[in-house]
Amino acid sequence: MRTRRNFIKTVGSAAIASCLLPETSFSQPKFTNIGKKNSPNETIRVGLIGCRNMGWSDLSDFLVLPNTECAALCDIDSNVLNNRAAEIAKQGQKPQLFGDYRKMLEIKDLDVVIIGTPDHWHCLQLVDACSAGKDVYVEKPIANSIAECDAMVKAARKYNRIVSVGQQQRSGNHWHEMIRYINSGKLGKIARVDIWANFNYGALAPSAPISDVPEGVDYDMWMGPTPKRPFCQSHFHGSWRMFWNYGGGLMTDWGVHLIDMALWGMNITKMPNYVTAVGGRFAYPQNCPETFDTQSVLYQFDDFLIQWNHTGGTETGPYGRNYGLAFKGTNGTLIADRDNWEIIPERSNNTDKIERISVKADYKDHLNHLANFLECVRNRNQQTACTLENGSLCAKYAHLGNIAARTKLTLTYDDTKKRFDNKHANKFLKPRYQNNWKFPEL
Ligand SMILES: NC(=O)c1ccc[n+]([C@@H]2O[C@H](COP(=O)([O-])OP(=O)(O)OC[C@H]3O[C@@H](n4cnc5c(N)ncnc54)[C@H](O)[C@@H]3O)[C@@H](O)[C@H]2O)c1
Structure with missing residues (x-):
């Protein structure tokens, strides 16, 4: 296996491409690149959208894999972009730099996009990448609403793309062993799964x-596409997770990882019978x-319950673990x-x-997950270790938890x-896209 250290060391500079496209999605030309690079010797060229934190980790592990190359980096923060460009130049990579992902998607020989x-942003960027003929590794939760998941x-189906979701636990060996153990039936009747994330x-x-x-x-x-709001560091890089228009708090941030394991373990592929929830800003x-x-x-099924609990501002929890699952x-x-x-x-009897x-x-887990995605891209295999359908199911569960708590x-x-069985709750299903961005209608 090639390591990042083996890359030829060349340092180069690249200019940020201008952002001249109008602010609409779906107006992109359809590209013909279908990403057929079956031979393991053919280089897969990747572009990263969002370079600061997790996207960078994804790219870094992707580049550890053989015959991969970083063709492009895109970020709306040129400070982040230039720092990442300098870092990757030390590894011999000289990607084109972009401030607008739509310009990046115009690169014809770009095979794969990491979001x-x-x-x-995930929905618009994934839909545009798929329509441009790219395969996609999209971070979790796949979207910030139920309608965007759909x-x-x-x-992905319409454009016949290979997509994997950044729920890397799906590629973890001990998680696979856990699923095998649960399926063996040794635990007896499982009446409850507790999940917590503090x-x-x-x-x-x-x-x-x-x-x-x-600057x-x-x-x-x-x-x-979110409503305009004055700039504040408190909802910007990293912290956006705790603001409804950008993320869903711990419920979605950790929820999708852990709920995914619960649904997998209990063989659930549909919505719960019903969901009930409570919550507030109580600790701080x-x-x-x-x-x-x-x-x-609480998610109610025919003959068992799944329960989610989080307490932000604390880092202790049941069984001496601040987060985890208990299949009871x-x-x-x-x-x-x-x-x-x-x-x-x-x-x-003792x-x-x-x-x-x-x-x-x-x-x-993470390296295996990227390796699986790359292999699926080469083999045109849509059954990635975490498909969009997997990512969608647990993202919907997490959003159900938030909607039930917000509507009481x-x-x-x-x-x-x-549809929900309640009009007020239905208002939370789909965000109203603003600033000339159009919700993808497919
Ligand atoms: N799989 C995991 O274990 C894991 C861990 C952490 C984060 N994540 C996920 O990764 C995603 C990113 O989280 P993060 O912690 O890296 O966030 P972050 O705020 O640290 O980084 C996001 C980056 O995206 C850039 N960006 C924002 N809008 C953009 C746009 N329109 N075009 C290009 N760049 C844009 C920002 O400038 C920033 O550099 C989230 O969906 C998060 O849930 C997954």
């Missing part, structure tokens, strides 16, 4: 003052998040997080009902009619 932007699935960043801090847009930042292109009400620092959600069976409880999973048996076992992670209602969601 590492805030959640409110639009993205439709676009993180300090869920409560952020008191708000910074409104300020001028920092080099295209803030209009950061807000994109003086702080800036709009999303709830404290929240509980009649013979024992399986507790899992990214480090390991273990069995705590129930006892009968005897453990099942064996105490513990399985450690190998921490290769117990809700049933009909995923065929695309």
